[in-house]
Amino acid sequence: MSVTAPRGFRAAGVGCGIKPAGPDLALVAGDSGCSAAAVFTTNRAQAAPVLVSRAHLAGARARAIVANSGCANAGTGERGLLDAREMARAAAVAVGCRPEEIVVASTGVIGVPLPIERVRAGIAEAGASLSREGGEAAARAILTTDTRPKQVALELRLADGTATIGAMAKGSGMIAPNMATLLAFFTTDVAIDGRLLQRALREAVGESLNRITIDGDTSTNDMAVVLASGGLPLPAILDEGDAFDAFRAALTEAARRLAAMIVRDGEGATRVAEVRVEGARHAGDADRIARTVAESPLVKTALAGGDPNWGRILAAVGRAGVDLAIERLDLFLGDVWVAEGGRARDYDETRARAALDEDPVRIRIRLGDGSAAGWIWTCDLSHGYVDINAHYRS
Numbered sequence: 001m002s003v004t005a006p007r008g009f010r011a012a013g014v015g016c017g018i019k020p021a022g023p024d025l026a027l028v029a030g031d032s033g034c035s036a037a038a039v040f041t042t043n044r045a046q047a048a049p050v051l052v053s054r055a056h057l058a059g060a061r062a063r064a065i066v067a068n069s070g071c072a073n074a075g076t077g078e079r080g081l082l083d084a085r086e087m088a089r090a091a092a093v094a095v096g097c098r099p100e101e102i103v104v105a106s107t108g109v110i111g112v113p114l115p116i117e118r119v120r121a122g123i124a125e126a127g128a129s130l131s132r133e134g135g136e137a138a139a140r141a142i143l144t145t146d147t148r149p150k151q152v153a154l155e156l157r158l159a160d161g162t163a164t165i166g167a168m169a170k171g172s173g174m175i176a177p178n179m180a181t182l183l184a185f186f187t188t189d190v191a192i193d194g195r196l197l198q199r200a201l202r203e204a205v206g207e208s209l210n211r212i213t214i215d216g217d218t219s220t221n222d223m224a225v226v227l228a229s230g231g232l233p234l235p236a237i238l239d240e241g242d243a244f245d246a247f248r249a250a251l252t253e254a255a256r257r258l259a260a261m262i263v264r265d266g267e268g269a270t271r272v273a274e275v276r277v278e279g280a281r282h283a284g285d286a287d288r289i290a291r292t293v294a295e296s297p298l299v300k301t302a303l304a305g306g307d308p309n310w311g312r313i314l315a316a317v318g319r320a321g322v323d324l325a326i327e328r329l330d331l332f333l334g335d336v337w338v339a340e341g342g343r344a345r346d347y348d349e350t351r352a353r354a355a356l357d358e359d360p361v362r363i364r365i366r367l368g369d370g371s372a373a374g375w376i377w378t379c380d381l382s383h384g385y386v387d388i389n390a391h392y393r394s
Contacts, residue, residue: 002135003028005153005166006189008231012129013137016122018070018108018115023141025119027126028185029064029095034227035191036062037198038103039205041222047074048084049104050221056088056100060194062227065185066091066123067105067142068114069170074220075111083114090120094127103225105183107144107170109392110220139168142183145388146172150261156190156250158243160234163190165250169258173267173389176213176295184209184224184258190247191230192237200248201226208255212377214266215385216295226251263377268384271303273361276375279368285322286374289365292320300381303361308352310338317365328368334358 004011011028018024038057040050056062066087073080088102106114139149150170156163171182186201205224230236237243263272275294280286293299296316302309310331318326331339334355338347355361360377 001153002139002151003166003168003185003187004132004135006164006187006229006231008032008189008229009166009187009227010130010132011134011138012126012131013134013139013141014122014125014129016125017118018068023137024068024070025122025126026067026138026141027064027091027094027123027130028138028187029130030227030229031231032229033061033063033097033101034229035194035197036060036103036225036227037194037201038223038225039202041219043218043220045074045220047072047106047221048076048080049073049106050223051081052084052088053103053105053223056103060198061101062103063097063101064091064095065103065105065225065227067107067183068119069142069144070108071106071112071114072108072110072221073106073114076113079113083116086116087119087123090123091127094123105221105223107142107183107221135166135168142168142170144170144172145267146170146265148265150258150265152254152257154250154254156246158234158246161232163188163232163234165254167254167258169262171262172265173214173385176216176218182209182222182262184255186224186226186251186254188226188228189230189232190228190237191234192228192247196237196240196244197226197228200244200251203248204252204255207252208259211375212259212263213291213294214263214379215381259377263379266379267388268382268386269379270382271356271361271380272359273303273363273378273380274375275363275365275378276373277365277367278373279366279370280372280374281370283372283374286372287376289317289320289322290374290376292316293363293365294376294378297381300378303356303380304382306353306356308333308338308349308356313363313365314339314342324367324369330366330368332362332364332366334362
């Protein structure tokens with residue numbers, strides 16, 4: 001259940017001393033060149049590895065991904081770019097390819113330079129340790145405040161045989177739609193045109209990693225990357241059709257599973273919630289309202305306390321910047337209809353409290369203004385989140 005589940009991939013995870021203890025450098029390599037696609041953070045303050053990887057993936061081909069944790073290599077200027085390129089060069093030596101075929105990723109503290117000598121040594125060690133069994137170690141090596149690795153492997157049934165998609169991710173805080181402090185790496189043994197691979201990834205991320213929020217912050221380092229080895233002897237996917245639709249659906253499912261793991265492992269999280277908006281004029285309006293509710297500190301702290309304080313949800317909807325008729329708005333906590341026409345109903349408070357113990361907590365907002373809908377996954381805001389982030393560098 002890892003990035004090495006598909007044919008044609010090996011991985012390794014090692015400790016090279018970026019973090020005080022534990023693994024902190026991962027290498028995922030194709031046995032040969034792969035079709036590749038990626039989406040990156042929308043933050044204008046982009047880390048050096050993001051800039052380098054964007055350039056390397058311009059040709060939609062890659063051989064390997066090298067990723068470190070413990071240092072974001074962001075806010076590091078020209079030195080950061082040189083260090084990211086050195087990571088690519090060292091990884092290229094380790095797997096036997098050109099530096100331009102390497103995707104570079106980093107996560108951790110911003111504004112601190114990489115200990116590049118340690119990183120270089122770690123890459124050499126990881127290269128010598130690559131194996132089909134190395135996926136678990138690689139998944140652990142990219143973690144920061146995560147409490148557990150996040151891995152997925154699933155089968156994809158095509159007309160001519162069965163393919164595999166593997167994936168790993170890290171993410172626990174600084175998570176918001178349009179990418180976040182997350183790294184997500186997908187592998188597949190399907191052979192697929194790079195243009196179609198990019199489209200499939202972008203659509204998959206749009207229905208998964210871009211529909212989660214922990215705290216509303218978007219990082220400098222986010223990226224989701226997919227490598228397709230073509231290691232399975234099946235016809236290549238070169239055009240739209242049934243095979244492409246099946247691949248896109250499977251990639252979306254893998255991404256959704258990772259997204260759910262990230263929300264559940266949110267920093268200090270004790271509850272997970274799904275915010276669903278129905279009856280909007282436009283899908284963008286529904287998404288905007290859902291995100292405003294999901295990122296409201298008052299809503300999130302009410303979730304932490306198990307308090308069915310639906311007035312905070314109503315207030316968040318009203319300030320979302322969407323033109324709507326509050327007198328047509330209905331609110332539900334689980335199956336409990338708590339507000340109708342923007343006003344309180346006569347409901348059972350005990351049942352409403354019990355709805356906040358469901359997993360996930362279901363918040364449903366019905367607008368009555370149209371037929372569009374949207375959703376987002378979030379978690380509560382607890383004392384644990386504050387403790388983690390108040391001492392992140394200490």
